[in-house]
Amino acid sequence: MAELSNQIERLDINGGETRKGGYVPPHLRSSGGRRARNEDVEGGRGGSGGSNRGSFFGFDRRGGGRGGFGRNGGSGGFRPAGTGRWVDGKHVPAARNEKIEVQLFGVAEDPNFQSSGINFDNYDDIPVEASGEEVPEPITEFTSPPLDELLLENIKLARFTKPTPVQKYSVPIVAKGRDLMACAQTGSGKTGGFLFPVLSESFSTGPSPIPESAKGSYMRKAFPTAVVLAPTRELATQIFDEAKKFTYRSWVRPTVVYGGADVGSQMRELDRGCDLLVATPGRLNDLLERGKISLAKVKYLVLDEADRMLDMGFEPQIRHIVEGCDMPGVENRQTLMFSATFPVDIQHLARDFLSDYIFLSVGRVGSTSENITQRILYVEDEDKKSALLDLLSASNDGLTLIFVETKRMADQLTDFLIMQNFAATAIHGDRTQGERERALAAFRSGRANLLVATAVAARGLDIPNVTHVINYDLPSDVDDYVHRIGRTGRAGNTGVSTAFFNRGNKNIVKGLVEILTEANQEVPPFLNDISRESSGIRGGRGGGFFNSRASGSRDYRKQGNGNGSWGASRSGGSSSNWGSSGSRGGGSWGGSSSRSSGWGASESSGNSSWW
Numbered sequence: 030m031a032e033l034s035n036q037i038e039r040l041d042i043n044g045g046e047t048r049k050g051g052y053v054p055p056h057l058r059s060s061g062g063r064r065a066r067n068e069d070v071e072g073g074r075g076g077s078g079g080s081n082r083g084s085f086f087g088f089d090r091r092g093g094g095r096g097g098f099g100r101n102g103g104s105g106g107f108r109p110a111g112t113g114r115w116v117d118g119k120h121v122p123a124a125r126n127e128k129i130e131v132q133l134f135g136v137a138e139d140p141n142f143q144s145s146g147i148n149f150d151n152y153d154d155i156p157v158e159a160s161g162e163e164v165p166e167p168i169t170e171f172t173s174p175p176l177d178e179l180l181l182e183n184i185k186l187a188r189f190t191k192p193t194p195v196q197k198y199s200v201p202i203v204a205k206g207r208d209l210m211a212c213a214q215t216g217s218g219k220t221g222g223f224l225f226p227v228l229s230e231s232f233s234t235g236p237s238p239i240p241e242s243a244k245g246s247y248m249r250k251a252f253p254t255a256v257v258l259a260p261t262r263e264l265a266t267q268i269f270d271e272a273k274k275f276t277y278r279s280w281v282r283p284t285v286v287y288g289g290a291d292v293g294s295q296m297r298e299l300d301r302g303c304d305l306l307v308a309t310p311g312r313l314n315d316l317l318e319r320g321k322i323s324l325a326k327v328k329y330l331v332l333d334e335a336d337r338m339l340d341m342g343f344e345p346q347i348r349h350i351v352e353g354c355d356m357p358g359v360e361n362r363q364t365l366m367f368s369a370t371f372p373v374d375i376q377h378l379a380r381d382f383l384s385d386y387i388f389l390s391v392g393r394v395g396s397t398s399e400n401i402t403q404r405i406l407y408v409e410d411e412d413k414k415s416a417l418l419d420l421l422s423a424s425n426d427g428l429t430l431i432f433v434e435t436k437r438m439a440d441q442l443t444d445f446l447i448m449q450n451f452a453a454t455a456i457h458g459d460r461t462q463g464e465r466e467r468a469l470a471a472f473r474s475g476r477a478n479l480l481v482a483t484a485v486a487a488r489g490l491d492i493p494n495v496t497h498v499i500n501y502d503l504p505s506d507v508d509d510y511v512h513r514i515g516r517t518g519r520a521g522n523t524g525v526s527t528a529f530f531n532r533g534n535k536n537i538v539k540g541l542v543e544i545l546t547e548a549n550q551e552v553p554p555f556l557n558d559i560s561r562e563s564s565g566i567r568g569g570r571g572g573g574f575f576n577s578r579a580s581g582s583r584d585y586r587k588q589g590n591g592n593g594s595w596g597a598s599r600s601g602g603s604s605s606n607w608g609s610s611g612s613r614g615g616g617s618w619g620g621s622s623s624r625s626s627g628w629g630a631s632e633s634s635g636n637s638s639w640w
């Protein structure tokens with residue numbers, strides 16, 4: 030990784046040639062560069078691969094009912110291999126199955142398996158602050174108790190040896206019945222942070238009884254115990270894949286629903302049982318309207334990428350799901366929110382969905398991992414293509430994710446790279462679900478080692494071996510930058526991020542300087558200069574006229590904005606006292622309970638046109 034950084038340094042993209050416009054990129058000077066390794070990238074922009082969706086376990090039709098679905102205790106005779114049961118108030122785990130274990134957990138040397146990196150232990154040094162009333166003690170290791178024995182076995186199969194900070198805190202917080210707003214750096218295990226406590230509790234307490242009225246109904250209806258909402262189809266799928274691992278052998282059957290895919294087959298999957306539902310909001314609303322799902326038995330509601338889920342694009346849909354259907358009220362369910370960023374205005378909005386919650390921050394809210402070496406290069410728009418080819422020529426093995434701002438640009442740049450013989454593919458909201466899945470599969474497998482993406486790939490995606498993230502176009506929101514670069518440097522591994530900056534990106538210059546400084550990264554002089562020039566511009570972190578998404582540095586209740594009158598706050602690590610930076614405060618657009626209709630069809634692309 031250090032080698033890749035050094036090579037980028039030696040490129041001297043910001044040297045005199047670039048500015049003068051007479052710059053000749055090395056790929057034109059010599060025929061180096063990383064070229065297509067494989068011809069099977071479909072149409073240049075896809076590749077074979079295909080979905081791993083649908084039913085993972087083979088249904089053997091032998092077993093009895095499993096409980097948790099529809100008729101609670103009898104789900105129509107399906108009992109997939111590797112699936113346990115809840116019988117007479119007791120958990121009856123299924124027998125182990127070697128074949129399923131290899132499919133779920135891979136083998137240790139599998140390159141597609143994200144192993145924790147050399148810096149994994151450094152997570153322990155990140156200061157943690159947990160605020161709210163009566164914050165429970167964190168766990169220090171994976172043990173049973175407090176974790177359910179079966180879950181512990183699955184955690185071992187996943188080769189997780191110790192919890193990350195967010196997991197250490199979330200387990201006892203959820204066990205105590207508390208709500209949680211958790212903010213932790215990208216790649217630091219937030220998925221386990223919600224799956225472990227929710228599953229551990231569910232394994233021990235079993236499914237909720239299904240209402241009598243539902244039992245006689247001619248149409249099968251799913252009554253999930255836990256609902257996880259995620260902003261994109263790809264992220265929902267990934268969470269579902271993780272859920273399959275940790276529910277292995279248990280009574281809990283995970284199911285995923287998302288837009289852009291055949292609703293009929295998703296309904297059939299629901300018919301087979303659904304105890305933990307992972308969903309994108311649009312498709313969930315669609316299925317609620319069709320009467321296929323009831324939220325009446327939900328004990329746990331999780332919003333992953335919560336700030337994204339509550340921003341302007343999704344908030345009406347989330348409000349409809351949480352407040353406009355039959356989900357238990359805030360006092361009768363537990364609500365958990367996770368993200369690496371939590372703008373203050375979104376924290377305000379989130380109050381509506383939480384009750385007496387604990388705010389957990391691992392590191393400064395919105396900070397980037399020091400595992401990522403960040404570089405900002407000054408590149409004018411017209412020089413970007415050449416500069417990109419330079420970077421790619423210098424890159425070593427590993428996958429490179431390139432972010433652009435528009436879907437059109439994603440296609441154009443991908444075509445350009447393919448013309449230059451790179452194995453590139455693209456993902457954005459205008460591609461069909463099949464194309465998106467094939468593109469991601471080609472990238473994951475390395476058949477296409479370059480993925481050009483819009484913001485649709487910015488959040489949550491956990492792809493092993495992404496060694497370099499390039500912000501060809503910088504986003505206008507510095508929080509988006511944090512999520513984008515977080516596709517590398519995950520689970521204690523190291524990674525490099527490079528961003529092309531020019532005066533068109535002035536609106537996030539302050540945020541960038543702040544982020545680089547706090548992550549001990551080099552701040553190039555031009556960035557400081559432009560930041561000083563822009564100092565008259567209104568706004569906080571990442572602020573500017575055009576950027577209203579200032580991240581809070583911590584629990585907004587502590588900034589005297591809210592109702593924060595609790596007792597103790599607990600902090601771990603070396604410091605709990607990171608300074609607060611500017612924040613916008615109460616979002617003027619938040620809090621509305623507007624209900625937009627017609628969300629069934631569009632999903633994570635329709636409501637965010639730039640994706």
Ligand SMILES: Nc1ncnc2c1ncn2[C@@H]1O[C@H](COP(=O)(O)OP(=O)(O)OP(=O)(O)O)[C@@H](O)[C@H]1O
Pocket residue numbers: 143144145188189190191192193196213214215216217218219220221368369488489490491515516519520
């Ligand atoms: N306790 C653990 N030990 C080892 N590896 C872990 C542990 N917890 C999670 N991981 C691994 O770390 C990687 C990142 O985890 P995850 O995707 O949950 O991060 P995240 O915090 O949700 O990131 P993002 O903010 O990008 O969504 C995954 O590959 C996951 O398998």
